[in-house]
Amino acid sequence: MIENYLGFPDGTSGADLADRARQQAVKFGAELVMMSEGVKAHFDNDHIHVRLADGESLTAKSNICATGVEYRRLGVADEARYLGRGLFYGAGAAEAPYCSNEHVFVVGAGNSAGQAVMHFANYASRVTMLVRGSQLSATLSQYLVERIEARDNVDVIYDTEVSALHGASAHQSPVLQGLTLCNRKDGSEHRQSASRLFVCIGGEPNTDWAMDTSIVRDASNYLVTGPDLLTHGQPPAGWPLKRQPFYLETSVPGSFAAGDVRHGSIKRVASAVGEGAMAVSFVHRYLQEHH
Ligand SMILES: Cc1cc2nc3c(=O)[nH]c(=O)nc-3n(C[C@H](O)[C@H](O)[C@H](O)COP(=O)(O)OP(=O)(O)OC[C@H]3O[C@@H](n4cnc5c(N)ncnc54)[C@H](O)[C@@H]3O)c2cc1C
CATH class of the missing domain: 3.50.50.60 (FAD/NAD(P)-binding domain)
Incomplete structure (x- = not known):
């Protein structure tokens, strides 16, 4: 039950909220791949290649990971x-x-x-x-x-x-x-x-897919983004661009994280939704840089 998300004074269930989001995304022309689990990814030639559990694969110039946390x-x-x-x-x-x-x-x-x-x-x-x-x-x-x-x-x-x-x-x-x-x-x-x-015994972020990539995860396996990647103002070793990572960008340019899965996230629906919207605008900025 989500009790305190703006616009739902009587609360709403997580399942209902997710289904409303699905309908809205489809209305705006998004393609949804349902019942499909991403299991592994690798980065090659400025693209992410994702292997799905059913053996299919997806390739993209940019991606946003919003896979949340599995509560213990x-x-x-x-x-x-x-x-x-x-x-x-x-x-x-x-x-x-x-x-x-x-x-x-x-x-x-x-x-x-x-x-x-x-x-x-x-x-x-x-x-x-x-x-x-x-x-x-x-x-x-x-x-x-x-x-x-x-x-x-x-x-x-x-x-x-x-x-x-x-x-x-x-x-x-x-x-x-x-x-x-x-x-x-x-x-x-x-x-x-x-x-x-x-x-309240903690949870595990769903980031196994990133295990064999150069994406930086914290000690609890959350994806580290933006300013949290900097040490003394410097991006991590291997960061290939002159600019610093965007706020929600991981240590791989063009690969973003939003919501609970992100290191230091607030663990609220409103912040996850807001970060999702921000991440999309960063994807556009990244694609403009790399068209
Ligand atoms: C019991 C409970 C009550 C809560 N109450 C509130 C509340 O009242 N107010 C509030 O603001 N927040 C509440 N929260 C927190 C809120 O639910 C989260 O902050 C929010 O859902 C985070 O959104 P997200 O998109 O980051 O992750 P999620 O909503 O967790 O979504 C992640 C999605 O990614 C999918 N996924 C994971 N791994 C993979 C993979 N490998 N491949 C494909 N898909 C994958 C998952 O199945 C899931 O559908 C509550 C949480 C819980 C558990």
Whole structure:
């Protein structure tokens, strides 16, 4: 559910938004290749050559990668059943205002989980952070550790993971009602009632296709673009042009990235859409340079 995209005061589902975008793109004359996965790419003679999973290939002078992020799942049964019905992936900024007077559970120990906990604490009556490790300081910035410890309505359960989800019976519409928590040290389990669980255990950008190219990816495999490619004002080794990379351009001229897949992106629909539009104008500039 996308709650806060401009122009949709009642929210809209990701699937509906994507389908509306598809219809609009077709109306404007774009060709869409559906149900097709890009698996590998290489750059040759100022062109990108993409191999698709079905064995077909595509060649282009310029490209925009907008393949997003695959959010990590808990890996327990029934996750799909409760998704959006009490179980959410990500920091849930949009859901927080609906959590007033509720007990919210957050899985994760990184900064995004820590920020989510502090955000929910402003709305929920109680926030419980579920952490696999034995301390927060290894994975969380010190300022967040201090804020979490100081907050009265926040508690942290260490050495714990969610081993099962529970909810309404098969005949009623599924809604999350409880969790089984497993202690990783002694294997003991206990059941806990819960109606809202936010899973903030990170994600993996879909950039495997770029693995064997000279495109620069960061330590988490996001595509690095524009000013983030510069070191002391200099583009990376191998950058062949006199000008510096455009704002959304990767380390290969004419190859752009937009949205969640980009290093430092905001992870919001509005910013992904805006970057997509910007990237198209950079493609035109690039093609003017290389006509
Ligand atoms: C549960 C949830 C709730 C959210 N709520 C909000 C919200 O309320 N407001 C908000 O602004 N944002 C929200 N977001 C974030 C928002 O969905 C993303 O920021 C946005 O969708 C990013 O757009 P994108 O185009 O970069 O990537 P995506 O929307 O992730 O699109 C990437 C597309 O590329 C496809 N793809 C991936 N790899 C390949 C490949 N190799 N070949 C071909 N295709 C490929 C994927 O299948 C997908 O269709 C939410 C995200 C989640 C997970």
